[in-house]
Amino acid sequence: MVTEPHFSRVRDDAATAAVCDLLKQRFDDRFTTGASFREQHGHTTTNLKNQMPDGVVFVKNTQEVSDVVTLCNEHDVPVIAFGTGSSLEGHLNAPFGGISIDLSQMNAVVEVHPEDLNCTVEAGVTRKQLNDYLRDTGLFFPIDPGADASFGGMAATRASGTNAVRYGTMKDNVVSLKAVMPDGKIITTASRAKKSSAGYDLTRLLVGSEGTLGIITEVTLKLSGIPQAIAGGMCGFPDLESACNATIMTIQCGIPIARIELLDVMQIRACNLYSKLDLVERPTLLVEFHGTETGVAEQIELFGEIVADCGGSDFQSASRAEDRTKLWTARHDAYWASHELRPGAKGISTDACVPISRLAECVTQTQQDLEDNGFVATTVGHVGDGNFHVLLLLDPESPAEQEKADAFLSRLAHRAISMGGTCTGEHGVGQGKMKYMLEEFGPALAYMVAIKKAIDPKNIMNPGKMLPNLG
Amino acid sequence: MVTEPHFSRVRDDAATAAVCDLLKQRFDDRFTTGASFREQHGHTTTNLKNQMPDGVVFVKNTQEVSDVVTLCNEHDVPVIAFGTGSSLEGHLNAPFGGISIDLSQMNAVVEVHPEDLNCTVEAGVTRKQLNDYLRDTGLFFPIDPGADASFGGMAATRASGTNAVRYGTMKDNVVSLKAVMPDGKIITTASRAKKSSAGYDLTRLLVGSEGTLGIITEVTLKLSGIPQAIAGGMCGFPDLESACNATIMTIQCGIPIARIELLDVMQIRACNLYSKLDLVERPTLLVEFHGTETGVAEQIELFGEIVADCGGSDFQSASRAEDRTKLWTARHDAYWASHELRPGAKGISTDACVPISRLAECVTQTQQDLEDNGFVATTVGHVGDGNFHVLLLLDPESPAEQEKADAFLSRLAHRAISMGGTCTGEHGVGQGKMKYMLEEFGPALAYMVAIKKAIDPKNIMNPGKMLPNLG
Numbered sequence: 001m002v003t004e005p006h007f008s009r010v011r012d013d014a015a016t017a018a019v020c021d022l023l024k025q026r027f028d029d030r031f032t033t034g035a036s037f038r039e040q041h042g043h044t045t046t047n048l049k050n051q052m053p054d055g056v057v058f059v060k061n062t063q064e065v066s067d068v069v070t071l072c073n074e075h076d077v078p079v080i081a082f083g084t085g086s087s088l089e090g091h092l093n094a095p096f097g098g099i100s101i102d103l104s105q106m107n108a109v110v111e112v113h114p115e116d117l118n119c120t121v122e123a124g125v126t127r128k129q130l131n132d133y134l135r136d137t138g139l140f141f142p143i144d145p146g147a148d149a150s151f152g153g154m155a156a157t158r159a160s161g162t163n164a165v166r167y168g169t170m171k172d173n174v175v176s177l178k179a180v181m182p183d184g185k186i187i188t189t190a191s192r193a194k195k196s197s198a199g200y201d202l203t204r205l206l207v208g209s210e211g212t213l214g215i216i217t218e219v220t221l222k223l224s225g226i227p228q229a230i231a232g233g234m235c236g237f238p239d240l241e242s243a244c245n246a247t248i249m250t251i252q253c254g255i256p257i258a259r260i261e262l263l264d265v266m267q268i269r270a271c272n273l274y275s276k277l278d279l280v281e282r283p284t285l286l287v288e289f290h291g292t293e294t295g296v297a298e299q300i301e302l303f304g305e306i307v308a309d310c311g312g313s314d315f316q317s318a319s320r321a322e323d324r325t326k327l328w329t330a331r332h333d334a335y336w337a338s339h340e341l342r343p344g345a346k347g348i349s350t351d352a353c354v355p356i357s358r359l360a361e362c363v364t365q366t367q368q369d370l371e372d373n374g375f376v377a378t379t380v381g382h383v384g385d386g387n388f389h390v391l392l393l394l395d396p397e398s399p400a401e402q403e404k405a406d407a408f409l410s411r412l413a414h415r416a417i418s419m420g421g422t423c424t425g426e427h428g429v430g431q432g433k434m435k436y437m438l439e440e441f442g443p444a445l446a447y448m449v450a451i452k453k454a455i456d457p458k459n460i461m462n463p464g465k466m467l468p469n470l471g
Numbered sequence: 472m473v474t475e476p477h478f479s480r481v482r483d484d485a486a487t488a489a490v491c492d493l494l495k496q497r498f499d500d501r502f503t504t505g506a507s508f509r510e511q512h513g514h515t516t517t518n519l520k521n522q523m524p525d526g527v528v529f530v531k532n533t534q535e536v537s538d539v540v541t542l543c544n545e546h547d548v549p550v551i552a553f554g555t556g557s558s559l560e561g562h563l564n565a566p567f568g569g570i571s572i573d574l575s576q577m578n579a580v581v582e583v584h585p586e587d588l589n590c591t592v593e594a595g596v597t598r599k600q601l602n603d604y605l606r607d608t609g610l611f612f613p614i615d616p617g618a619d620a621s622f623g624g625m626a627a628t629r630a631s632g633t634n635a636v637r638y639g640t641m642k643d644n645v646v647s648l649k650a651v652m653p654d655g656k657i658i659t660t661a662s663r664a665k666k667s668s669a670g671y672d673l674t675r676l677l678v679g680s681e682g683t684l685g686i687i688t689e690v691t692l693k694l695s696g697i698p699q700a701i702a703g704g705m706c707g708f709p710d711l712e713s714a715c716n717a718t719i720m721t722i723q724c725g726i727p728i729a730r731i732e733l734l735d736v737m738q739i740r741a742c743n744l745y746s747k748l749d750l751v752e753r754p755t756l757l758v759e760f761h762g763t764e765t766g767v768a769e770q771i772e773l774f775g776e777i778v779a780d781c782g783g784s785d786f787q788s789a790s791r792a793e794d795r796t797k798l799w800t801a802r803h804d805a806y807w808a809s810h811e812l813r814p815g816a817k818g819i820s821t822d823a824c825v826p827i828s829r830l831a832e833c834v835t836q837t838q839q840d841l842e843d844n845g846f847v848a849t850t851v852g853h854v855g856d857g858n859f860h861v862l863l864l865l866d867p868e869s870p871a872e873q874e875k876a877d878a879f880l881s882r883l884a885h886r887a888i889s890m891g892g893t894c895t896g897e898h899g900v901g902q903g904k905m906k907y908m909l910e911e912f913g914p915a916l917a918y919m920v921a922i923k924k925a926i927d928p929k930n931i932m933n934p935g936k937m938l939p940n941l942g
Contacts, residue, residue, distance in 0.1 A: 115723060115828040158668045169666050171675070172643060187915035193824040194856045195640050196893035197629045197679060198900050198911055199937065200919045204642070204675035208668060225725030252586060254696030294765050353664040357586040385665045422667035429669050440669055444658035447926055448671045454925030455918055466670065 009096045009463045015075040016097055020055045022071055023099065030058040041082050041092060041100040047348050047394075047402060048090035048431055053080060053100035060105055062178060062186055062217040068101055069215065070184030072460055080462050081211045083124060083150030088349050089430030091157065091210055095464040101215060103152050109133050110218060118175050118192060120220045123152025130221075139223040142167035145426065146335055151219045157428035158208030162331070165251075165384030166258040166290065167224060169426070170207055177206050178218035182456040192220060205451070210428055211462035213455050227290035231300060232259070232324045233317040235307050236282040240264060240367060240379075243283045244360035246310040247383040251356055253306065255299050259288035260384040261331055264367070266341060267378040274337030275330040285312070285383075286331055288324070331380075338378040338391045345376065345393035350409050350432075352416035353387040353425025362419055363388055366412055373404055387425035414439070429466040437468055480567045480934045486546040487568055491526045493542055494570065501529040512553050512563060512571040518819050518865075518873060519561035519902055524551060524571035531576050533649060533657055533688040539572055540686065541655030544931055551933050552682040554595060554621030559820050560901030562628065562681055566935040572686060574623050580604050581689060589646050589663060591691045594623025601692075610694040613638035616897065617806055622690045628899035629679030633802070636722075636855030637729040637761065638695060640897070641678055648677050649689035653927040663691060676922070681899055682933035684926050700767040703730070703759035703795045704788040706778050707751050711735060711838060711850075714754045715831035717781040718854040722827060724777065726770050730759040731855040732802055735838070737812060738849040745808030746801040756783070756854075757802055759795070802851075809849040809862045816847065816864035821880050821903075823887035824858040824896025833890055834859055837883055844875055858896035885910070900937040908939055 023031040032038075038052040054077075059065050072079045078098025085092060094100065106122035109130065113119060114137050121130055128148045131140050144161035145154060153159070155177065160169035167173065176190040189202040206214055237243040243262055250257055263271065263284045272279055285307075289299040304315045318324050330337070339347055354362045363379065370377045370390070381388030390412065394401045413423040413436045423429075423436040438445055449467055452459075494502040503509075509523040525548075530536050543550045549569025556563060565571065577593035580601065584590060585608050592601055599619045602611050615632035616625060624630070626648065631640035638644065647661040660673040677685055708714040714733055721728055734742065734755045743750055756778075760770040775786045789795050801808070810818055825833045834850065841848045841861070852859030861883065865872045884894040884907045894900075894907040909916055920938055923930070 113826065113828060115719060116826040117722065118826075158666075158672075160666055160668075164666060168643075171666075171672065172639075181918060185914050185917075187918065188913065189915055191888070191891050191893045191911065192826045193858075193887075193892040193896065194827065195629075195631055195635060195642075195824055195858060195896050197631075197895045197897050198893050198904065199679070199908060199916070200684075200922060201629075201642065201672075201675045201679055202915055202918060204672045205922075208670070208672055213671075225723075227725075248586060251588065252696075254698075292766070292769055294769065295763070298763055298765065353666055355584065355587040355589075355663045356665065357584060387664075387666060416664075417662070420662055421664040422662045422669050424668045425664065425666050426668050433669065437670060440662065442659065443656050444660055444673055445670070446656075447652060447658065447673060450925045451671060451676075451922055454921045 009459050011096050012076060016054045016077050019072055019075045019077045019099065023055060023057055023068065027057050032056050040085065041102065042094055043085050044087065044090045044093060046088055046090060046432060047346070048093060051093040051095045053094035054097045056100045056102055058102045058105050062180065065101060065180045065215055065217050066184045066186050068099060069180050069182065072099055073183055073458065076458055076460065078460050078463050079215065081152060081156065081215045083153035084126060084147065086147035086149050086153065087157070087430060088427045089432035091428060091430040091465060093431060103150065103217070106217065112137065114139060116192065117223045118220055119223055120218055121151050123217050123219060124150050126150050127154065134223070138226055140226050141221055142224050143170060143173055146332065151221065152216045155207050155216050155219050156209065156211050160382070160426045162259045162261055162382055164382060165260055166256055171204055173222045174203055174207050174219055175222055176220040177203055177216050179206055179214035179216050181214045182458065182461050210430065210466050212452060212466055213461060229293045229296040230288065230290055230324070231296045231317055232288035232327065233315055234284055234286045234327060235315040236280050236284050236313040238282070238311055240283045240363050241360045242310045242312065243285050244363060244383060246285060246306050246312055248356050248359065249306045249310065250303060251384055253302060255302055256291070257287060257299065257303070257384060258290040261286040262381040262383040262388065263334070264379040267334055267338065267380050270337040270341050270378055271330045271334065273340040274333060277330060286327055334378065334380050335391060338393060341378070342376045342393040346396040348392045348394060348405055349389060350412060351387060351389045351425050351427045352412055352421060352423060353385065354416050354419045354421030356386040358419040358421065359383060359386045362415060362421070365415060366390060369408060369411060373408060375408065385425065386421065431465060434466060434468050437466070480930050482567050483547060487525045487548050490543055490546045490548045490570065494526060494528055494539065497538070498528050503527050511556065512573065513565055514556050515558065515561045515564060517559055517561060517903060518817070519564060522564040522566045524565035525568045527571045527573055529573045529576050533651065536572060536651045536686055536688050537655045537657050539570060540651050540653065543570055544653055544655060544929065547929055547931065549931050549934050550686065552623060552627065552686045554624035555597060555618065557618035557620045557624065558628070558901060559898045560903035562899060562901040562936060564902060574621065574688070577688065583608065585610060587663065588694045589691055590694055591689055592622050594688050594690060595621050597621050598625070605694070609697055611697050612692055613695050614641060614644055617803065622692065623687045626678050626687050626690050627680065627682050631853070631897045633730045633732055633853055635853060636731055637727055642675055644693045645674055645678050645690055646693055647691040648674055648687050650677055650685035650687050652685045653929065653932050681901065681937050683923060683937055684932060698761035700764045701759065701761055701795070702767045702771060702788055703798065704786055705755055705757045705798060706786040707753040707755050707784040709753070709782055711754045711834050712831045713781045713783065714756050715834060715854060717756060717777050717783055719827050719830065720777045720781065721774060722855055724773060726773055727762070728758060728770065728774070728855060729761040732757040733852040733854040733859065734805070735850040738805055738809065738851050741808040741812050741849055742801045742805065744811040745804060748801060757798055805849065805851050806862065809864060812849070813847045813864040817867040819863045819865060819876055820860060821883060822858060822860045822896050822898045823883055823892060823894060824856065825887050825890045825892030827857040829890040829892065830854060830857045833886060833892070836886060837861060840879060840882060844879060846879065856896065857892065902936060905937060905939050908937070
């Protein structure tokens with residue numbers, strides 16, 4: 001593997017200015033260098049510093065993306081894809097400047113093939129938009145990250161959400177991608193066939209590549225049938241460990257549970273405040289079952305027995321759609337609700353994922369860590385996958401708190417990795433978790449760098465993200 | 472992307488002799504240059520010419536694989552990984568000579584984590600061996616290619632089989648890999664966590680890479696719970712189209728069918744001859760349902776209605792394990808059974824996969840093509856995935872038949888690709904389907920070549936396979 005001297009990037013002001021001029025000529029008012037647009041496109045919901053791009057271009061189709069990338073490649077100027085801006089790890093920042101390519105206007109559903117259970121959407125389509133569009137087909141797309149993210153962003157960060165325990169992540173639900181590569185060429189990674197043994201899996205190489213190898217412009221998605229019956233509910237536990245154990249047993253018993261979410265005491269308190277609920281403040285599992293009427297009834301019965309075995313409260317089933325919606329809305333609002341616990345605080349969200357056998361241990365140690373360090377924080381988890389989130393509520397004016405938080409985040413990543421897990425189950429690496437990549441991947445990291453260098457030799461694609469510079 | 476002059480390989484007899492000497496010293500009687508071993512390791516069950524490696528080394532652990540690869544890399548000599556030799560597309564041939572690394576003695580189950588529903592096996596473990604080993608755990612590994620293949624080979628060719636419609640392919644069931652890379656370094660591609668958003672998906676880059684990027688030495692596999700209830704059965708149809716339509720409706724209705732296999736008239740005739748059965752000779756679906764007792768009963772009822780709607784015969788359910796085994800043994804023996812139709816003939820097996828909406832059309836056109844050209848042939852299919860196989864029975868002494876067969880294979884690949892499908896659903900590319908790669912992938916193929924060149928710059932890893940030389 002050859003180290004190319006170009007790989008460590010330096011900012012070239014003249015080249016950037018030239019590109020901006022050319023983009024202005026070509027895109028007119030769809031290209032802007034206005035500070036507010038630039039700031040919004042470097043926006044992070046995190047503690048990472050905003051690093052603005054030099055300009056923002058609003059594209060309408062794949063060919064335009066190709067034209068912008070070709071131009072930037074010629075002038076050696078970075079490009080950063082932008083969907084809805086819901087990244088939590090600084091994926092959208094422009095540490096070396098460059099052009100933010102905003103794909104939000106590429107928001108057409110290109111085609112739906114109900115008979116093949118798939119559809120193709122432009123990268124700017126959001127998950128809620130697609131599910132509204134599909135409403136009359138009896139099909140839906142199950143993956144639901146916290147934000148109403150765009151499919152380009154969801155694919156690029158290998159997103160998942162509350163349904164992943166049953167339906168998998170973006171890795172499992174993307175059939176094929178259209179992407180613009182660093183040299184401006186447009187590729188389609190795979191056919192619409194349900195499976196193939198032909199060639200390297202470029203689809204899954206781009207899924208999770210965070211815009212560092214190519215810009216995803218269309219996504220062909222696997223769809224699922226809306227289940228005949230949906231039921232859900234909640235139950236409380238005396239401690240986090242019991243809740244985790246109930247989760248582990250549920251997965252081991254092969255119950256095809258659709259959602260199993262853990263909320264800790266602090267999160268329940270926050271939800272009560274924010275969503276005007278009166279839930280008992282204790283570790284709580286929020287669950288949902290999908291299937292036929294009898295299948296769901298069987299699942300509920302089995303799950304109820306497990307909950308009882310683990311010392312949980314009576315499992316309250318909510319089969320009325322209205323009640324379920326209320327509970328799940330509270331869960332989806334968990335991030336915002338948490339801010340009620342410390343008004344004016346800045347929320348820093350992180351995630352980790354471990355083999356489910358280590359989940360109770362990892363969550364318990366993490367809770368102890370939070371307590372030892374006096375953080376105001378909430379923990380929620382897609383615990384059926386061994387994945388959990390911690391939201392720290394920090395005084396935005398306190399460098400000391402920030403420093404303590406950084407140390408905590410680092411301990412959490414190390415803890416997850418040392419338990420055979422990963423520093424991120426679904427948020428991605430971005431800028432925030434680059435420092436854990438070598439620890440997590442060891443010698444494998446060098447091959448990721450080799451791939452990056454081969455496909456993007458000038459390092460124009462979202463530089464300064466995911467891969468620490470090993471060159 | 473730089474074209475390296477080295478990429479087109481030429482055979483170096485002196486280097487090969489030097490490597491053979493060194494391997495003999497190091498591995499003694501675990502290294503052989505005997506013609507029968509070499510021939511067996513270049514063995515193909517196809518019409519492709521046997522191209523023997525220069526020597527065969529029987530390795531016992533990952534470090535030994537690393538040592539062999541390091542040596543071959545230093546001397547610029549090809550390495551070809553060998554598991555059980557069940558490839559159908561010439562993956563194991565040595566067109567440029569080199570060393571066959573036989574991993575069949577790496578056959579230990581390394582660890583089983585029932586609580587995490589996964590296990591780690593050495594590359595030489597076969598699927599039947601693992602399922603025997605797991606017998607008392609209540610778990611099983613569902614993917615079942617026709618042969619009792621090794622997990623290294625199954626991962627390397629992105630294999631699947633009859634259960635894929637419910638359980639997915641190797642792409643979906645490999646959690647992580649240990650592999651020896653072309654420079655001899657040993658990597659682990661991912662943690663044991665159920666999901667991760669960290670880094671490029673090297674796991675799925677290696678799955679399906681056919682030994683061209685690295686040699687897989689350990690595989691961590693997702694396991695599934697043995698279903699509480701299994702039922703299966705069969706039903707006949709007046710024509711192939713009705714059978715395909717029943718399949719499409721079954722998938723669309725969301726019936727979580729575990730297996731749905733199509734056998735054409737010729738295949739049923741062959742099975743009757745070979746397995747001493749007396750099945751009615753008509754297009755037939757062989758199905759299996761997994762679930763709870765009531766879940767399976769529900770699936771059977773729904774499926775029965777679909778069959779009736781499509782003009783199928785009464786669905787015969789076989790819930791006795793003994794009856795099911797008999798049917799599925801006949802299905803698994805289909806390849807050998809086909810030879811009964813033309814004793815002394817040579818069987819050439821191919822596969823293709825299309826979106827399920829095009830399945831009836833693709834199968835029907837292919838049957839017409841077979842008939843128009845007077846082939847003796849059988850068609851079977853994992854039709855729930857849109858994947859089907861044709862086995863041509865050819866006179867091994869007739870170049871004319873062989874030529875006609877090549878033209879047929881080519882038409883089939885083009886037909887599948889033109890219908891939005893792939894030239895191979897599960898057999899892989901190897902040597903046989905390299906010529907369709909550009910048609911299937913277009914500009915995307917260049918990025919596969921770029922990855923290959925970056926990771927294996929000397930092109931020592933299974934050269935002359937999968938990627939046509941675009942350099």
